Amino acid sequence: MKNNSIIQLWEEYRKMEPNSPTDYVAWAFGNTKEMADDLAQLVVEGTKTATASNYLLYELENEALPYVGMYNIILDGNGEAVAIAVTTSVVVVPFDEVSEEHAYLEGEGDRTLTYWRDVHEDFFTNELEGVNREFHHKIPVVCERFEVVYKK
Secondary structure: OOOHHHHHHHHHHHHHOOOOOOOOEEEEOOOOHHHHHHHHHHHHHOOOOEEEEEHHHHHHOOOOOOOOOOEEEEEOOOOOEEEEEEEEEEEEEEHHHOOHHHHHHHOOOOOOHHHHHHHHHHHHHHHHHOOOOOOOOOOEEEEEEEEEEEEO
């Protein structure tokens, strides 16, 4: 079920861009309210223009990967819509081949690859434990870049 903030933000955007597609996905970053709030704020500020996700979870849940041109409504930790972003690039690479540039574009912490690896190893390890799998440095990672096209 879509909440009112999602519908309202999408309708505001569609008034400005009537030729935009009619479909979109709405989601929040991370696995806690605080993480969703922090990362959504980085998107709104323009600091965060990329994200990474665990490829295996898409496979296990039989969920389609993000794709170039996909519209994403970014939610905060309360599930409120804060921005609309369009996916501009999607590549799948092993964890240990995620680039310094991608880590920087994710906009988190000190924006270094070392920081990215530390935080994402913990995050992916936790996700994989939930599906009885183990983390290793060759797990496939979905590296997605996006551009914010509208925000509150």
